[in-house]
Amino acid sequence: MKCVIYARKSTEEKTRQVQSIESQIIEMKKIAARDNLKVVKIFREEKSAKKPGRKVFGEMIEFIEDGKADAILCWKLDRLARNPADEGMIKWMLQQGIIKQIKTNDRDYKPDDNVLLSSVEFGMANQYILDLSKNVKRGNRTKLEKGGWPSRAPLGYLNQDSGIVVDEGRVKYLRKAFELYATGGYGMKEIADILFQDGFHSRSGKKYNKGKIHKLLHNPFYYGIMLMHGKDYSGNHEPIISKELFDKVQFVLQGKHHSKKKKHFFSMRGFLQCEVCGCLLTATLKKGHRYYYCTNGKGNCTEHKKYFRSETLDKKLADNFQDLKFNPALVEIAYKAAKVRTNQTKNYLIIARDNLASRLQTLKTKQERLLNGYCEGNVASEVYRAKSGEMQKEENDLTVQLKSTNLKIQRGISTLEQTKKVFLEANNAAKEFLAAKEERKRKLLEILLWNATFQNQELAKVSYKTPYQYLADEPNKDDFCKMWTMEDSNLRPLQCECSALTS
Numbered sequence: 240m241k242c243v244i245y246a247r248k249s250t251e252e253k254t255r256q257v258q259s260i261e262s263q264i265i266e267m268k269k270i271a272a273r274d275n276l277k278v279v280k281i282f283r284e285e286k287s288a289k290k291p292g293r294k295v296f297g298e299m300i301e302f303i304e305d306g307k308a309d310a311i312l313c314w315k316l317d318r319l320a321r322n323p324a325d326e327g328m329i330k331w332m333l334q335q336g337i338i339k340q341i342k343t344n345d346r347d348y349k350p351d352d353n354v355l356l357s358s359v360e361f362g363m364a365n366q367y368i369l370d371l372s373k374n375v376k377r378g379n380r381t382k383l384e385k386g387g388w389p390s391r392a393p394l395g396y397l398n399q400d401s402g403i404v405v406d407e408g409r410v411k412y413l414r415k416a417f418e419l420y421a422t423g424g425y426g427m428k429e430i431a432d433i434l435f436q437d438g439f440h441s442r443s444g445k446k447y448n449k450g451k452i453h454k455l456l457h458n459p460f461y462y463g464i465m466l467m468h469g470k471d472y473s474g475n476h477e478p479i480i481s482k483e484l485f486d487k488v489q490f491v492l493q494g495k496h497h498s499k500k501k502k503h504f505f506s507m508r509g510f511l512q513c514e515v516c517g518c519l520l521t522a523t524l525k526k527g528h529r530y531y532y533c534t535n536g537k538g539n540c541t542e543h544k545k546y547f548r549s550e551t552l553d554k555k556l557a558d559n560f561q562d563l564k565f566n567p568a569l570v571e572i573a574y575k576a577a578k579v580r581t582n583q584t585k586n587y588l589i590i591a592r593d594n595l596a597s598r599l600q601t602l603k604t605k606q607e608r609l610l611n612g613y614c615e616g617n618v619a620s621e622v623y624r625a626k627s628g629e630m631q632k633e634e635n636d637l638t639v640q641l642k643s644t645n646l647k648i649q650r651g652i653s654t655l656e657q658t659k660k661v662f663l664e665a666n667n668a669a670k671e672f673l674a675a676k677e678e679r680k681r682k683l684l685e686i687l688l689w690n691a692t693f694q695n696q697e698l699a700k701v702s703y704k705t706p707y708q709y710l711a712d713e714p715n716k717d718d719f720c721k722m723w724t725m726e727d728s729n730l731r732p733l734q735c736e737c738s739a740l741t742s
């Protein structure tokens with residue numbers, strides 16, 4: 240028997256006896272000598288076997304398939320395969336007799352062996368990987384719940400064996416950052432500069448920039464709360480500032496955010512176009528009022544320098560949004576009716592899905608039977624090829640149908656919810672727009688509007704985003720139940736567009 244040695248380094252090994260590739264090879268060579276096996280090649284794998292696609296593993300399989308070897312020597316079975324794809328490959332080659340023997344330090348595996356036994360052993364290797372990653376996650380959570388920090392300590396703290404401790408050399412700078420910022424009189428950059436002059440810098444002597452300062456001012460870790468994956472945990476570490484100070488800083492942070500934006504905030508910038516020349520309208524602030532005007536980018540526009548006051552534009556847009564308004568009570572009724580119908584459809588879809596799944600199962604049994612027949616020589620190879628091609632095609636079709644049916648089942652109700660949201664949002668915008676603050680206005684425009692054009696101080700054209708355009712185009716807003724109850728008319732594009740939009 241010609242055999243290959245396959246050695247893979249393991250980082251997960253608990254016993255740590257046979258760790259390195261070289262020591263595995265030495266052991267394997269001893270076994271080969273003892274059992275009189277001829278070693279024709281040695282494969283050394285540096286990669287973990289967790290995911291398929293190990294290069295050396297693939298080379299070894301090819302080597303064996305080419306008939307250059309027919310036995311594998313490896314330290315343990317789980318050295319060979321730690322994922323179902325590789326496992327299937329090895330098992331199949333063993334069953335087919337392409338591999339005549341797999342030898343490990345404590346036993347032999349042969350084609351006529353109990354397949355179950357090796358399956359279980361392979362399966363355990365696979366399970367081990369799953370458990371390992373689960374354990375790490377579980378370990379993190381347990382640690383957090385006990386008040387420990389499972390990651391690198393934030394600036395101002397240090398990781399030590401005993402846990403997270405205050406970095407005495409830096410803690411004063413962090414406190415100062417919070418204290419300075421809480422006064423409201425300093426910007427991020429100023430604070431970064433002041434602290435740097437005071438001696439606050441990275442291990443390599445670099446200044447912490449304003450982005451870094453900004454980030455640390457947001458971190459509740461400094462007053463004792465650990466934030467991980469969107470959850471708060473109370474930490475064991477020593478807080479370096481009070482919660483009051485932290486809250487004060489958050490308050491100033493929000494204030495800055497607002498006042499800075501407000502100064503130059505034009506809610507409609509980017510949405511308005513000149514009907515005559517197609518240029519975007521630009522905005523300017525004069526004596527406390529916002530104005531929009533055509534920039535005359537093409538140099539020959541009659542609208543040039545006709546100023547629109549934002550209040551006038553707001554009013555005109557708000558009037559237009561009335562086209563989107565439906566009676567919310569009717570929306571609710573129509574929604575309920577559609578929900579009942581969606582549920583009925585869902586029941587039907589579930590039956591369809593079960594049907595498809597059982598057809599697929601039957602097909603797989605047939606494929607197996609065909610393969611067996613072929614392997615045993617009862618089926619001619621051209622018959623096998625034709626038949627299996629047919630079956631493969633059928634399998635693909637069924638798989639695609641199954642997938643899309645599953646998707647429909649999942650999507651049913653949530654699509655409906657989103658459609659309802661479109662109606663309610665449109666209603667709300669029509670109601671809310673005029674009274675809204677600038678930033679909220681911008682948000683509403685972003686939801687509804689593609690753009691609007693102006694000519695002669697008048698609104699010329701308004702284009703809504705697709706789902707809202709349907710609403711605007713509907714002439715009879717009191718009778719729109721039809722839209723919801725008709726299976727394949729307007730509803731379909733409306734649903735698709737808006738779920739794409741909101742997701």
Ligand SMILES: [Zn+2]
Nearest residue numbers: 513516533540
């Ligand atoms: Zn123009």
